[in-house]
Amino acid sequence: MQTALVTGGSRGIGAAVSRRLATDGFHVFVNYHTHTQDAESLAKEIGGEAICADVANRSACEAMFAAAGNVDVLVNNAGIAQQKLFTDITEEDWRRMFAVDADGTFRCCQLALPYMIHVKHGSIINISSMWGQVGGSCEVHYSAAKAAVIGLTKALAKELGPSHIRVNCIAPGVIDTDMNAMHGPEVLQELAQEAPLERLGTPEDVAAAVSFLAGAQASFITGQVLGVNGGIII
Numbered sequence: 001m002q003t004a005l006v007t008g009g010s011r012g013i014g015a016a017v018s019r020r021l022a023t024d025g026f027h028v029f030v031n032y033h034t035h036t037q038d039a040e041s042l043a044k045e046i047g048g049e050a051i052c053a054d055v056a057n058r059s060a061c062e063a064m065f066a067a068a069g070n071v072d073v074l075v076n077n078a079g080i081a082q083q084k085l086f087t088d089i090t091e092e093d094w095r096r097m098f099a100v101d102a103d104g105t106f107r108c109c110q111l112a113l114p115y116m117i118h119v120k121h122g123s124i125i126n127i128s129s130m131w132g133q134v135g136g137s138c139e140v141h142y143s144a145a146k147a148a149v150i151g152l153t154k155a156l157a158k159e160l161g162p163s164h165i166r167v168n169c170i171a172p173g174v175i176d177t178d179m180n181a182m183h184g185p186e187v188l189q190e191l192a193q194e195a196p197l198e199r200l201g202t203p204e205d206v207a208a209a210v211s212f213l214a215g216a217q218a219s220f221i222t223g224q225v226l227g228v229n230g231g232i233i234i
């Protein structure tokens with residue numbers, strides 16, 4: 001049985017991705033940071049395993065990969081967001097954003113790769129954001145970190161192609177999760193209407209794209225950024 005590790009699998013998009021990959025036949029490691037109970041009950045539901053690690057911490061990630069063993073599919077989904085005027089972003093805000101959203105992706109890729117390179121097989125899917133593509137007002141640090149994930153994806157895909165490892169990126173639009181809980185229902189409704197498909201995305205919409213990119217049907221696709229956004233960015 002192939003294995004998949006989903007960072008930030010305890011809630012939202014990561015939980016839907018974990019469920020979907022389990023349905024696809026993977027043994028899934030559900031990484032989490034703070035929501036232990038959510039991760040453990042999800043892991044139980046899907047026959048996987050919950051693993052705690054702050055992706056911003058190198059040694060915690062090393063311990064996670066040592067515990068998981070060989071990983072065939074890595075989904076770098078763990079992320080934080082913050083809305084602030086650029087002039088109010090502190091050094092600490094900027095560093096934490098990059099530590100989780102960009103550096104977490106860097107280090108989990110690095111830790112998954114020795115096995116993938118050895119077997120010349122593997123798929124990495126990084127979850128960026130439409131704001132990493134076009135920039136979001138009052139989310140400069142988030143947008144910059146998510147743009148870094150896109151750059152990492154493209155460069156790493158070139159480097160790993162000869163090892164038959166594919167690296168792709170998904171750039172979700174507005175997805176109905178806790179991450180958008182700070183917006184009230186009216187703002188969410190407005191955001192939904194901005195998309196040509198006139199609705200918010202669901203975590204399952206993103207999970208379906210991950211499932212596609214992880215599997216054999218995407219065997220000639222690497223280095224791409226797939227928008228799952230209802231057409232809000234075209």
Ligand code: NAP
Binds near residue numbers: 130173174
């Ligand atoms: P969410 O509901 O807030 O869930 C975030 C997940 O990331 C949780 O499982 C959380 O784990 C985990 N996480 C946060 N910091 C972590 C850390 N330091 N180490 C390990 N895990 C950590 O967010 P979401 O909406 O599902 O977003 C998932 C990804 O999609 C993020 O990368 C986000 O930027 C991206 N995205 C989301 C949207 C959207 O509209 N929702 C749009 C574009 C991109 P714990 O709960 O256990 O702490």
